[in-house]
Amino acid sequence: PELPKAEKLAxxxxxxxxxxxGGADLAPESYGEAPIxxxxxxxxxxxxxxxxxxxxxxxGKPVLGICRGFQVMNAYYGGTLFQDIExxxxxxxxxxxxxxxxxxHHGVRFVEGSFMEKLYAGEExxxxxxxxxxxxxxxGKGLVPQAYSSEDDILEAFIHESAAPGQIMGVQWHPEFFHxxxxxxxxxxxxxxxxxxxxxxxx
Numbered sequence: 001p002e003l004p005k006a007e008k009l010a011x012x013x014x015x016x017x018x019x020x021x022g023g024a025d026l027a028p029e030s031y032g033e034a035p036i037x038x039x040x041x042x043x044x045x046x047x048x049x050x051x052x053x054x055x056x057x058x059x060g061k062p063v064l065g066i067c068r069g070f071q072v073m074n075a076y077y078g079g080t081l082f083q084d085i086e087x088x089x090x091x092x093x094x095x096x097x098x099x100x101x102x103x104x105h106h107g108v109r110f111v112e113g114s115f116m117e118k119l120y121a122g123e124e125x126x127x128x129x130x131x132x133x134x135x136x137x138x139x140g141k142g143l144v145p146q147a148y149s150s151e152d153d154i155l156e157a158f159i160h161e162s163a164a165p166g167q168i169m170g171v172q173w174h175p176e177f178f179h180x181x182x183x184x185x186x187x188x189x190x191x192x193x194x195x196x197x198x199x200x201x202x203x
Contacts, residue, residue: 012055017062017199020069022047022174025134028083029176031075037084039134050076057168060200064191065170069130070157071172077160085135085154092152094130102177104130105184107150108157115147115165116157119190126186128156128173135172147171166194 003011013200027041030050035041049072056063064075082088088100091150094104108126110117120126139145146157146169158167168197177190 005171008051008055012052012059015056015061016202017064017195018052018056019195020053020065020072022067022069022131024068025073025083026068026071029033029082030182031078031080033080036083036087036176039086041151042097046072046075050075061202062163062167063169063193066176067172070170070175073160074136074140074143074158076171078082078137078141079140080138082135082137085133088137089135089154091151092149092154101163102129102131102174105181106130106146108111108186113143114144114146115159119166119194120186121200123186127181127184128171129177129181129185130172131174131177132172157179164198169194169199171176175186 023043024045025039026038027043027046028036029043030041051070053063053072053076063073074081085092104140107125108128110120110126139155139158142161143158144161145155146159148154149156154172156172157171159165162168167192171191175191178188180187
């Protein structure tokens with residue numbers, strides 16, 4: 001059942017921050033487009049997470065978006081998505097594989113002078129995992145690119161200009177999937193610890 005807004009606000013005030021996780025596709029209606037083929041998405045979850053994000057941002061709490069969550073953040077700020085990379089960006093590299101799953105990985109290029117380039121200073125060949133078939137097409141208002149896929153320029157990370165660098169942050173990869181590829185990938189805890197640091201100071 002739908003909770004009264006006062007109860008939602010009370011719950012938000014008890015929490016230190018919001019992590020928007022991976023999962024089902026966004027419904028194209030959530031960013032003003034019609035579905036292409038079978039990519040219908042999960043409109044109910046979209047509405048729930050977009051409202052959650054709004055409440056946490058208005059409360060001044062940190063938000064971290066991971067994979068689907070990265071795309072939810074882009075939609076929140078008015079951006080759009082490629083509904084299927086293979087269909088709409090056929091020259092792109094493979095960004096997911098049902099069999100290999102969290103073993104799929106590729107290089108990323110950090111934007112020069114960006115927060116994330118400084119966060120990962122010294123990384124000579126930064127690699128991330130890849131478990132997605134949708135991607136940012138039009139960037140949402142106020143979002144600042146931090147990293148791109150080095151082989152096909154798919155956007156892989158952003159922050160928002162309205163907050164301290166890293167307080168509102170999204171990544172297309174899964175920093176929590178560090179158990180499979182280990183040291184082949186960039187240090188996931190730099191992302192996680194950034195969020196935790198903001199969360200500790202938000203209550």
